[in-house]
Amino acid sequence: MIVWVNRFLLRKKFLGMALWPFIILQNKSLLSDAVFINHEKIHLRQQAEMLIVFFYVWYVFEFLLRWIQFKSRYQAYKNISFEREAYTNEKDLDYLKKRSFWCFTKYLF
Known part of the structure; x- marks a missing residue:
């Protein structure tokens, strides 16, 4: 993990972003x-x-599907399986130690 502080790379609404x-x-x-x-x-x-590239392809594809489903960009974002997993477990600081492989898939539905 490499942390980079740069307010110019992010839109106003984003506090941070993970880009491998x-x-x-x-x-x-x-x-x-x-x-x-x-x-x-x-x-x-x-x-x-997901070997990085496939993560981004899946993320965009799922975002578009959720946008059609919820008719709201914000709701689409909040319901992407990757985001649901991250928001659900962000307070558990030991989560990554016990997380199983491709665990995000249980947040698809």
Whole structure:
């Protein structure tokens, strides 16, 4: 994991983003937010499991499907299986130690 603080790479609404192998943060204060960092680390693990490129293809495809389903970009984002897994488990700082391979699939439906 490589943390990079750069507010110019992210849109105003985004505090951070995991782009293998980086976690890009809007500001330095987020470095001390263990829950936020854990959320992004979960995404890094998902990306590694899917050999990076397939993660992004799946993410965009699922986002588009959810957008059609919910007719809201925000609801589409919140219901992507990768995001559901990350938001559900972000407070469990030991989650990555016990997480099973491709665990995001249980959040598909």
